[in-house]
Amino acid sequence: MTNNNLISKSATNHVSPRQITIIGGRGRMGKLFKEQLSLVGHNVSILEHEDWEYADKLLTQAELVLVSVPIEYTVDVIKRAAKYLSYNTALCDITSVKTQPTQAMLEHHSGPVMGLHPMFGPNIKSFLGQKVVICPGRNDDSFQWLLDFLKSQGGELIVCTPEEHDQMMVIVQATQHFCRFSLGVFLAQVKVDIEQSLTMSTPNYRQEIDIVKRLFSQNPNLCVDIMLATEERCNAISFLADTYSRLAKLVATKDRDALIQEFENTQIFFEEKINTFIQPLNTTPRQRDFKPQMQTNMSI
Structure with missing residues (x-):
């Protein structure tokens, strides 16, 4: 079939x-x-x-x-x-x-x-x-x-195919879990008053807090297993962490020009891809045969 x-x-x-x-x-x-x-x-x-x-x-x-x-x-x-x-x-x-x-x-x-x-x-x-x-x-x-x-x-x-699925889930699932896991751990470490922060929050912040809250309402084994499920997921998360570290160093040194360059480079990437990922949001659900393309230095 x-x-x-x-x-x-x-x-x-x-x-x-x-x-x-x-x-x-x-x-x-x-x-x-x-x-x-x-x-x-x-x-x-x-x-x-x-x-x-x-x-x-x-x-x-x-x-x-x-x-x-x-x-x-x-x-x-x-x-x-x-x-x-x-x-x-x-x-x-x-x-x-x-x-x-x-x-x-x-x-x-x-x-x-x-x-x-x-x-x-x-x-x-x-x-x-x-x-x-x-x-x-x-x-x-x-x-x-x-x-x-x-x-x-x-x-x-x-x-x-199973292979296409697993490659895409590296980005769709594993790295997203790590981002929200990291944010939740950070907020807990600095003891943020979440309730007070929500009284003066933007819609995006409220949405993100809601997502983080839902993540930490799950079984911890499920969350951790999703991040550790394959070597490709672990490698991608490591690459993401390296990206965080590199950008944080630019912030620490107040390298405004380098940060703007990073922003503009990424802006170009999203402008090129915008039609690809907006289209499914504006059409009726249908089958999609996707072939993931992820060009990075990480081994996935």
């Missing part, structure tokens, strides 16, 4: 109940998917780490097995679960790294495989307006009902 076909088929209002098992279904994201899938009539079971004695029952008869566990455990759980799956069971994961999990699913399961990455946190109330990255693996047709479900709930599906 082509990428266009994956997301262009119209969703149907009729739902045939499916047997679904979510591994890690008591986690926050697992709970969200269980609730949303159950609401439309699917039969959703949960398998947690203490439930593996029931794995044969919970996995063998499932039409879909959804892996929703922390990044560091995902590949091991896939290998363990694959031993119980029938050849026609659809297997997918929803972790924020796609290359290694998709490879593991393809290697250890002979049936349908697909990688998903929900581009949102577990606090949402519905999938309306939310992006989900789709990384096809094998036998895409077996997942069409799931993709139709996401679309019918208002989700936007974006299809790409």
